[in-house]
Amino acid sequence: MIGAMLVYGLEPAGDNLIAGLRTLAGMVFFNAPTTSLGFWHLFALSAAALLTAHLVFTLLLTYVKIERQRRRHRELLALLASPDAGGPGTLVINHDSPVAYCLPGGARSVTVLSDGLMAALEPNELRAVLNHENAHLSQRHDLLLWAFAAWRQALPWFPTTRLAQVAVNSLIEMLADDAALKSESKATLIRAIAIVASGASPSNPAMGPLGNKKTTTDSDSGGMVTSPAATGSDVEDSAFGGSGGAASARTTATRVSRLLSPKPPLARGFRALVLAGSALLLAVPTALLFVPGLLG
Amino acid sequence: MASLGELERAVMDLLWASQEAVTANTMRDLLAHNTGTDDGAAAHPGKELAVTTVLTVLSRLEKKGLVERERGTRPHRYQAVSSRADHTAELMHEVLGSAPDREAVLARFIGSVTESEAATLRKLLGQS
Structure with missing residues (x-):
């Protein structure tokens, strides 16, 4: 959009973009005559400049806001959560429902797990969750989240910005899933996702061996999981846990169905x-x- | 000497545990007592904590909005603004809530799911 306005605005100033920009610089900095530019050309140029400034400014503003929230969150975590033996940068917070998340922040990045999560998951499932979160941190997904959150903030009325943010959110979750799959089996990851998502520990702790579980999940429910995403998620998105949006619900469903029946x-x-x-x-x-x- | 972060933690733990407001002096005694009995004794090898240090820690916590001080009396008495459970709830609300830019602040393992989806997943767990 910026480019289009820029090109239109510079069209009378030169045959190509570089010549145009050179002429423009001459007008701005050396008081060269501006007679070659018509009203609409000037308008387009100003709009391009404004939009660029707006985007850059929002990017910085979002950064400051995100950093402030993260710092506050870290401060509270430092007082409330206790370090976990599971590894450096892992904290455990005293909360019953199964929650896992990571708080990016360079060297001070932490992964936070709740008591409820530790109780609900088997050790290998827990490892899958940790690998997933560590992938977010090591692949610097926070930068992507930041850029797209800022873009959406800058142009909230522009549908592409929302769609882009949602798509990026889904894609980084899948990337992190793939990273978790490198060390843990697919069945383990699916179970971890299912347990955390359903918010309760399974009532039957007597599980079969892993290979056994894998075949049953693979054959029985490939299509089953995809269906609720298509039907119900728009209507009742605040029904569970009182939070969220349809977008993230669809992400979870897509992740599971992608794991269950991978496309070639x-x-x-x-x-x-x-x-x-x-x-x-x-x-x-x-x-x-x-x-x-x-x-x- | 324990780091400020550890001290802040210890002070908050004591404030959360005690029902009433405490002066910096009392707090220092509590801390000394704690580290004496705790295995944390090694952190203060025979060194008493200065009241000024405790005051520093308390004012840092006050700045963070975790501690408030009663100014009516001298010396000032300090107490926790809200309970430990409240703070945890606040944190979890931030994590689970749907604040617009929450998605950019932290990355959750699982986003929120719908009730029907949760049911499907539970069924899936039951099968396996």
Whole structure:
């Protein structure tokens, strides 16, 4: 959007973007004559500048707000939670419902587990949860969350910003799931997700061996889990735990169904095509705008 | 010498445990008593905690909004603003709540799920 306005505004100023920008810099800094720009061109240029400033400013503002909340949260955690033997950077808080989350903050990042979670999960399920959270921290997902939260904050009326945030949230959860799968079995992770999501420990602690569990979950319920996401999640999103939004509910369902019945990876040729397509879509217009200026 | 963070923790624990407001002097005695009996004795090898240190810790906690002081009396008496359980609830509300930018502040293992979905997942658990 910024680019479009910029290009339109600079159109009379030069044949390509670089020449245009050079002319514009001359107008702004050296008082060169501005007669070549019409009213609408000036309008578009100003709008582009405003929008850029708005985006950058919101990004910084969101950063400050997020950091303040995180610091406050960390302060309280330091007083309330006790360190866990499970590893450095892991805290346990005294709370009954099963909760696990991570609080990013560079070297002071922590993963927080609740008493309820520790009680509900088997050791290997707990490891799956911890690996999942550590993947968030080590892959710096907080940066993605920050950028997209800021974007949404800056343009709340723009539907793409909300969709983008939701999609990014789902994708980082799946990335973290994949990281957890490297060390723990799929069945373990699914059980961990199911236990935490249903908010209660299973009533039957007498479980079969892992391989056994895996086959039953895989064969019986591949389609079952996907259905509620399609039907009910929009209507009653505050019914459970009094919180959240339909978006995150759908994320959970998608995660589980993705684990239960993984789709075969795209064929190699097709994947290359998609990647090349997206790359070209980004590169070609940019190149067309810049290259003549660089060559000339 | 214990770090300020540890001291803040110890002070809050004592304030949460005690029902009434305490002066800095009493707090120092409580802390000394605690570390004497606790296994934390090694943290203060034969060194008494200065009242000024306790006052520093208390005013830091006051700045964080965790402790309030009664200014009517001299010396000032300090007490916890709210109970330990309340603070935990506040934290958990922040974690579980649907504040708009909560999603950016921390990443939860599981987002909220709907009731029907929770039921499905429970069924799934029952089967396995």
